[in-house]
Amino acid sequence: MYMTKCVIFDFDGTISDSIQIFIKAYNLLAEKEGYNQVALEDLEDLKKMSIPERCRHLNFPMRSIPFAAPKLYRFVRESKADLPLFPGIKQMLDELNSRGIQVAIISSNASDIIEHCLKSNGVDYVHDILSSKYIFSKDKMIKKLLKQYNYGPSDVFYVGDEQRDIDACNKTGLRAVWASWGYDHESLISGETTKAAVPDDIVDFALKA
Incomplete structure (x- = not known):
């Protein structure tokens, strides 16, 4: 469980x-x-x-x-562009925070840009923002976060929109949740391609919120 x-x-x-x-x-x-x-x-x-x-x-x-x-x-x-959040995202993050669930971000984007976006959208409780210039090294960032808090794979899951996010989860044993509104098309994660990385769950609520 x-x-x-x-x-x-x-x-x-x-x-x-x-x-x-x-x-x-x-x-x-x-x-x-x-x-x-x-x-x-x-x-x-x-x-x-x-x-x-x-x-x-x-x-x-x-x-x-x-x-x-x-x-x-x-x-x-x-x-000086203000990066917008997808519809429904702030409400979801607020709900997780209200339940005492830690929210973290692992991204190839720069941490100061992420922090500015969150702050400008009223999200001030995300303390763990890990950034890497190497786009295929998210598994290393995941391992770093797990070690920092002594989390096991069953304590955490990862939400991303790209095949490489799912690959990182597979390398670290995390459950992978794929956000259908993002950069990658569903064909890349549905098994239609030869080496498709398949997520554990798919969510599509944000654009409907």
Whole structure:
């Protein structure tokens, strides 16, 4: 029987509807670096691609991701854009907090951007925000959090919107909950692809709230 003590969330595409601002940031970078730009009408097709497939489609070398991320975050800071939360997210976070369940965030986004978003949306009780510039290292951040609080896999579950979130859960033994309103298309996590990572649960309430 599970006794949940903590819920870990991804940020972009799960908590924050940040896609528009990051498309603007990426397109400015793409124009300078010679990568293919992203049009809004391309989003549905891109959602159905894995990260390596997206990089090939955009002529964007995967090895450049750690170097490109700080440039994207700089644009977000300089634009002073307030990243919105998805509908229903604040109410859900408030409910978890009221029940005494710890809320944590593990993201590839910068911690100061996440903190600013939460604060501007009236969420001031998330103390654990772990950030990594390596997009496939969330399992290391999960292990760090589990060790810090002496949590076992049955104490925690993870909510994310991408295949790599589920992969991280599989590596750490956590239950994986997939947010259907995020960046990845359901085909990537439904078993339709050869090596699809399948979540334990799927939720789709936020956009209906």
